[in-house]
Amino acid sequence: MNPYTHALAGWCAAQAVCRHRRDVAIAAVGGVLADLDGAGLFIDVATGHWNGPYRWYESLHHVLGHNLLAAGATAVVAAFFARDRLRTGVVFFALFHLHLLMDLAGSGGPDGDLWTISYLYPLSQREFSWSGQWALNAWPNVVFTAALLALFFRQTGRHGFSPFWYVSKRFDEEFVRTVRKWFAGKGGGTCM
Numbered sequence: 001m002n003p004y005t006h007a008l009a010g011w012c013a014a015q016a017v018c019r020h021r022r023d024v025a026i027a028a029v030g031g032v033l034a035d036l037d038g039a040g041l042f043i044d045v046a047t048g049h050w051n052g053p054y055r056w057y058e059s060l061h062h063v064l065g066h067n068l069l070a071a072g073a074t075a076v077v078a079a080f081f082a083r084d085r086l087r088t089g090v091v092f093f094a095l096f097h098l099h100l101l102m103d104l105a106g107s108g109g110p111d112g113d114l115w116t117i118s119y120l121y122p123l124s125q126r127e128f129s130w131s132g133q134w135a136l137n138a139w140p141n142v143v144f145t146a147a148l149l150a151l152f153f154r155q156t157g158r159h160g161f162s163p164f165w166y167v168s169k170r171f172d173e174e175f176v177r178t179v180r181k182w183f184a185g186k187g188g189g190t191c192m
């Protein structure tokens, strides 16, 4: 699915489960990190392939980062930097897998191509897919993203902070105040 859908899902889940703001941010990264393997696109563009073929992108995306080993290794690193290490590591690992499931469900190509994931890479080259997979631009993704956006605003009002908090506390206060006006949410700031 699209990176912003992954980011919304990861953030909403991490904010609901983690107890500390630092851990929320760390765990939420688990929802988007796998797509770093799409960075091969920059190599393609940098080597002059503006209009394809995108060899680096196509050979690395959904392979290098979308697997069990990447999930386990990055979850250990994430736990190391967290305040509540066990909870954050588990949530990060779970959100990494939520990302993989979302891709399997709704990352199909416009011409009916199935996106596959090399889950056991590099131990096995076996590719996993789901025959019911819908296209990346299909309506379920639009509905899912809209629902996540509504959940994001609801949780912002309830928890009293958003991702803006990590960049500017003053802007975040203003953002939360505005969101609470819209959604009439009651908040108390549930994590520190």
Ligand SMILES: [Zn+2]
Residues within 6 Å of the ligand: 001, 034, 035, 066, 099, 103
């Ligand atoms: Zn992905």
